[in-house]
Amino acid sequence: MIEVVNDLLAYDGLKIIQRPDMFNFSLDSLLLGYFAPVNYKTKEIIDLCTGNAPVAMYLSLRTEERIEAVEIQEEVFDLARRSIEMNNLEDQITLYNRDLIGIHKQLGVNKFDLVTCNPPFFKLLETSNLNKNEYKTIARHEIAASLEDILIESKKLLKNKGFLSMVHRPERLSEILTLMREHCLEPKTIRFVYPKKGTTANTVLIDAQKGARVGLKVLEPIFVYENGEYSDIVREVFHYKKTML
Amino acid sequence: MIEVVNDLLAYDGLKIIQRPDMFNFSLDSLLLGYFAPVNYKTKEIIDLCTGNAPVAMYLSLRTEERIEAVEIQEEVFDLARRSIEMNNLEDQITLYNRDLIGIHKQLGVNKFDLVTCNPPFFKLLETSNLNKNEYKTIARHEIAASLEDILIESKKLLKNKGFLSMVHRPERLSEILTLMREHCLEPKTIRFVYPKKGTTANTVLIDAQKGARVGLKVLEPIFVYENGEYSDIVREVFHYKKTML
Numbered sequence: 001m002i003e004v005v006n007d008l009l010a011y012d013g014l015k016i017i018q019r020p021d022m023f024n025f026s027l028d029s030l031l032l033g034y035f036a037p038v039n040y041k042t043k044e045i046i047d048l049c050t051g052n053a054p055v056a057m058y059l060s061l062r063t064e065e066r067i068e069a070v071e072i073q074e075e076v077f078d079l080a081r082r083s084i085e086m087n088n089l090e091d092q093i094t095l096y097n098r099d100l101i102g103i104h105k106q107l108g109v110n111k112f113d114l115v116t117c118n119p120p121f122f123k124l125l126e127t128s129n130l131n132k133n134e135y136k137t138i139a140r141h142e143i144a145a146s147l148e149d150i151l152i153e154s155k156k157l158l159k160n161k162g163f164l165s166m167v168h169r170p171e172r173l174s175e176i177l178t179l180m181r182e183h184c185l186e187p188k189t190i191r192f193v194y195p196k197k198g199t200t201a202n203t204v205l206i207d208a209q210k211g212a213r214v215g216l217k218v219l220e221p222i223f224v225y226e227n228g229e230y231s232d233i234v235r236e237v238f239h240y241k242k243t244m245l
Numbered sequence: 246m247i248e249v250v251n252d253l254l255a256y257d258g259l260k261i262i263q264r265p266d267m268f269n270f271s272l273d274s275l276l277l278g279y280f281a282p283v284n285y286k287t288k289e290i291i292d293l294c295t296g297n298a299p300v301a302m303y304l305s306l307r308t309e310e311r312i313e314a315v316e317i318q319e320e321v322f323d324l325a326r327r328s329i330e331m332n333n334l335e336d337q338i339t340l341y342n343r344d345l346i347g348i349h350k351q352l353g354v355n356k357f358d359l360v361t362c363n364p365p366f367f368k369l370l371e372t373s374n375l376n377k378n379e380y381k382t383i384a385r386h387e388i389a390a391s392l393e394d395i396l397i398e399s400k401k402l403l404k405n406k407g408f409l410s411m412v413h414r415p416e417r418l419s420e421i422l423t424l425m426r427e428h429c430l431e432p433k434t435i436r437f438v439y440p441k442k443g444t445t446a447n448t449v450l451i452d453a454q455k456g457a458r459v460g461l462k463v464l465e466p467i468f469v470y471e472n473g474e475y476s477d478i479v480r481e482v483f484h485y486k487k488t489m490l
Contacts (some may be wrong), residue, residue: 099256128455131288170462170463171460171461172459174422174426174431175423175459177418177419178419180425187418187419194466197465198465199465200463200465201463205464214416214420216415216416216417216419216436217415217416218418218445219446220439220443220444220445226410
C-alpha cells in the first residue's frame with residue numbers, strides 16, 4: 001500500500017497522510033472546516049465520519065478547544081492517528097476507532113456545542129454500483145451509517161441549541177431537511193457551492209440547530225472557480241492559518 | 246379607489262390594472278411566469294392565488310394552451326378580469342372567483358400538467374403584525390389558504406408527473422420541502438434569487454413533480470442586480486415576448 005504525505009492546505013502547514021487507494025480528502029472537508037459555526041462559545045466539538053481527519057485538523061486552526069473525532073474503519077483511523085501525531089495535535093484531537101452509532105453512551109448526551117460531519121453521500125440501493133474497494137465504499141455509501149443514523153446520534157450528542165454542520169450533495173437536500181426536522185435539528189443556514197457560473201450546485205453546506213425555531217437563511221453562493229481561477233473565497237479556505245484566529 | 250394601468254413587462258405589451266391600496270404584482274410573479282416548466286407537452290395549466298393575474302398573463306406569452314386562474318378576493322378578481330379583457334386574453338385565460346380549496350371538484354382531479362402559485366408568504370401566527378388593509382393581508386398571510394392547503398389541492402389537481410411551480414421565501418424552505426414530500430410532490434428543481442452579490446437569498450423558485458422519485462437539482466443562482474444594473478437574466482424576464490415562443 002502506497003502512502004503519501006500531502007499538505008492539508010495551500011501552504012507548508014498541516015500535513016495529512018493519505019492512501020491513494022482510499023478515499024482521499026476533498027474540497028468538501030475544507031469547506032466544512034472553514035464554514036462550520038465555531039465561535040468563542042463553542043467548547044465541545046465532535047467530528048463524525050472523520051476519515052483521515054481533515055475536518056478535525058482544519059477545526060484545530062479555528063479553535064483551541066478539544067475536538068473528538070470518530071472513524072469506524074481501522075486502516076483509515078490509523079492514517080488519521082498518524083496524521084494527528086505528525087502535526088503534534090494529539091493534545092487537541094482525540095480519535096475514536098468505532099461506530100458513531102451509540103457513541104453518545106461513551107462520550108455523553110446533550111454535551112456538544114458542535115457536531116461536524118462529512119458523511120457518505122450515497123444511499124445504499126440494491127442497484128448501487130458499489131466500489132470494489134471496501135475503504136472507498138464505506139466512505140461513500142451509507143453502509144456503516146445512514147443519514148438518519150447520523151442525525152439521530154447527532155441529536156443525542158448535541159446540547160440544546162448546539163449545531164450540526166454537514167456537507168452533502170444538493171440532490172439529497174429535501175431528504176436531508178425533512179429528516180433533520182424529524183429529529184429536532186432545525187436547518188438554520190444553507191450555502192450552495194457551484195463549480196463555476198452557469199452550472200448546477202454540486203455541494204451544499206448545512207447548519208442545523210437542535211431545538212431551534214423554524215427559519216432558514218440561504219447564504220451567498222460559493223463559486224469554486226471564477227474566470228478560470230479559484231475564487232477569492234476558495235483561496236481563503238485554502239490559505240486559512242491559525243494566526244487568523 | 247385609485248386604479249392604475251401598468252405595463253406587465255418592460256415594453257408596451259401586456260397591460261395590468263393595479264390598485265396601489267392592494268398588493269401589486271412584483272418581480273416574484275414575473276420570475277415564476279418565466280421559470281415555470283412549460284413545454285410542448287404542457288396542455289392543462291392552472292394558476293392558484295392568481296391576484297391580478299400577472300403569472301397567468303405571463304404564461305400566455307409562453308404557451309397557446311388554455312390557462313385557468315383562481316382568485317378568492319372579489320375586488321382583486323375584478324381587477325384580474327378587466328386586465329385580461331384589456332389584453333384580449335379572455336379566450337385563453339379563464340378566471341374563477343372562489344376559494345382554491347376544493348377547486349378540483351369543479352375543474353377535475355388528476356387533470357393538470359402544471360399548477361403555478363405565488364402564495365401568501367407569511368404564516369398566520371397570533372403575533373403576526375397583520376396589515377390593516379384586508380386585501381394585502383389575505384395576499385400576504387395564510388388566512389384563506391395555508392401552504393399545506395395549497396399543496397393538498399395541487400396534488401389533487403395534478404396528473405401523475407405533473408408539476409407544481411411555486412415562488413416563496415427561503416426562510417420557509419425546509420417547511421416547504423417537508424410538506425411537499427408529505428403530499429407526494431417531490432421537489433425536483435430549486436433556484437435561489439439574490440438581490441445582488443454578497444447577500445442572502447430573498448426568493449426561491451421551486452418545481453415539484455407529483456409522484457416523481459427523489460432527486461433535486463439546485464440551478465444556477467439568479468442575481469437581480471449586477472454591478473448596479475439589472476442582470477442579463479432579469480432583463481430577459483422583463484423583456485420576454487410572445488414572439489420568443
